Amino acid sequence: MFDALTDRLGGIFDGLTGRGALSEKDVSAALREIRVALLEADVALPVVKDFIAKVKERAVGEEVIRSVKPGQQVIKIVHDGLVDLLGGEDAETRLRVDNPPSVIMMAGLQGSGKTTTTAKIAKRLSERDKKKVLLASLDVRRPAAMEQLAVLADQLGANVTSLPIVQGQMPAEIARRALQAAKLGGHDVVFLDTAGRTSIDEQMMAEAAEIAKIAQPKESLLVADALTGQDAVETARRFHERLPLTGLVLTRMDGDGRGGAALSMRAVTGLPIKFLGTGEKLDGLDAFDAKRVAGRILGQ
């Protein structure tokens, strides 16, 4: 459905192949195409503008002038720039879970995939790293949110359990109970799955900040939908302001969205993207790969 950037740029540079040098004017035409392609991929506009400025600086330089195929060269500059901005090829994606019980807090907008991702990461930690994991739902608001996490824990092996549900407790109380249970139970990792919240709901944002203060998480992950549009920057910025975030997770990468939100969120927070959600099932979790995401954004 989307034209790959390669095709778009093809037309612009076709006449130039073999001629060698690129003028600023040639590059500007290409940059307009790149701008549209990035916007279609849902990269947020301020991020697009910054990025385009950087690409321009590099493209009008020597590299392009000396290159044989200017179109390919510009695409390479764009691709490499995206990979860079996404954290580079060996981005730090490991979780800090060495101090038992290590707390991992999950936060984000409503329906972004926090609860499912909690279970997915728990599965990974228990199976690959032989960790003993406790899952605690702090979502006292959404109907059956706590049951959802409990059901998911049941689907995982004996090394993953969920904190027993006690009706009527507040999120902060549940967090304290989870920490206590993890200490007593000898758990290596305890997940705090929080309720979804909009970033402008002051009461709910304060609640999340309080939970973080109490639980001192080693990792606080902002879970966001890869299909998010321009709002990605606003959401990332506001959550980053209020919580001690350590990383990002982009869910629903199994969709046909171009995933520009990954770039926007990374650019505005500087946080590493740790995982990509790739399905509803609990094995649908991949370690982040900057090249793959850059390629996706460019429609390659």
Add this chain to the structure above:
Amino acid sequence: FGGRRLDDDALEDLEDLLIMSDMGAKVSSKITANLAKTRFDKDISDDEIRIALASEIEAIMKPREQVVDFADGPRPRVVLFVGVNGSGKTTTIGKIASKLKEQGAKALLVAGDTFRAAAIEQLTVWGERAGIPVLSKPTGADAAGLVYEAIEKAQREDLDLVLVDTAGRLQNKAELMSELAKIVRVTRKLDPDAPHDVILVLDATVGQNALSQVEAFRHTAGVSGIVMTKLDGTAKGGVLVAVAEAHALPIHFVGVGEKAEDLQPFSASAYAKALVGLGQEETV
């Protein structure tokens, strides 16, 4: 951007404002170009610009404004809720169910998401809140079979309405989409006019992918109307304008929170004003 002459720079700023609402580059430039036709190079205040933009957008959205009363019409009216994962289907059904109860309609909720953990329990809580029964089968059961039984039951018991929840599915997953097609087929066996409504639930935070969602769900399930949720956050849901440009589909409701009362009829005027940042106080 303050009061100023509507020149190329000013138009570009306006276009940026629209792009940042998720309207997409094409539609944004079309709307600003329209504005330029009559106002180019004229002095115009910030508010005047916003009001003019809002009225351009309102003109596009007005034909899509269509309140629906599910309690009315054929009996039993079968309403299917579809959409990608986490968009707000179950919650929207819960909100509508609460409204219906006030109207005294005899309804049945159907827990057609037999896949996601505790999806049944979630709908059951909403049913209890609204005082409307929920028909369900254990997780893993065939959703189409459940829907068939639900419609049979509604016909037998002469109910007004059947609201069917479905599992979230991404539109590019052929297998899941064909399961949805099967649900639609099954309802037709019992009533050739069913489903009477197929409501696509879109999340306001979604970007350009909404267009592909509308296309695919239309193709598979014959979407009849749209609900946009989560407009209480920072996302403006501007992609709805691009959707309105591409599809003549009514927009019934917007979701503005998680509680039963947080569902409002879609208003083209309120939506357009919010999109360009005209505050509530200026709209009354």
